[in-house]
Amino acid sequence: MAPSLISAVLRRHKPSSWSDVPRYEDVVLVPLAEDSTEYLMVVQNVSVALRNKIHSVDRVQNPFLWGSYMLKKEEYINYLGFGIAREEKLFHATAEENVYSIVKNNFDWRRAKRTRYGHGVSFSPSADYANTYCNQKAGCRRALILARVLVKMATKGNYGTKLPPPPSDTTTGKNGNVVVKYADNEFYPEYVVYYTN
Known part of the structure; x- marks a missing residue:
């Protein structure tokens, strides 16, 4: 995205919590203070056992991904209205070495390995569930x-689900503990919580 377009997106949609983004930076990871409201908001849904293993939390500031996500969100709202389209905050666990690629380029549903509920990017409302089903090759960091x-709109997914049937855009499984997405820009990696498993 050209710097002028990024500036236009940020003028309209820049989150109030963001610090300045250097003009030609693709992505900035901003460490959060452990006593900050923002830090506490991020870790509030993490169990005490997992919370004790947290080393740090970063805010992701990627103007291109943020702008693409906000355009998709406006499309959802304009097409469907506020009552139907919704925004959820969900967890995805991965190896620490994968973080930079994700925060720079976003999740890639084409690289899905665990496809029990569909061939897309898997998320969970539960940090513990996401950690439990993280690829074992991810190691301890x-x-x-x-x-x-x-x-x-969500429907139940399975191993054979390549795309959800219309009008659904999402599949779920394991009593709502798994949410699978299939299209670009329908998700934004907002925070990274580093921990040891």
């Missing part, structure tokens, strides 16, 4: 990414 996720 992990990251929980708290993402904003747009959901229009």
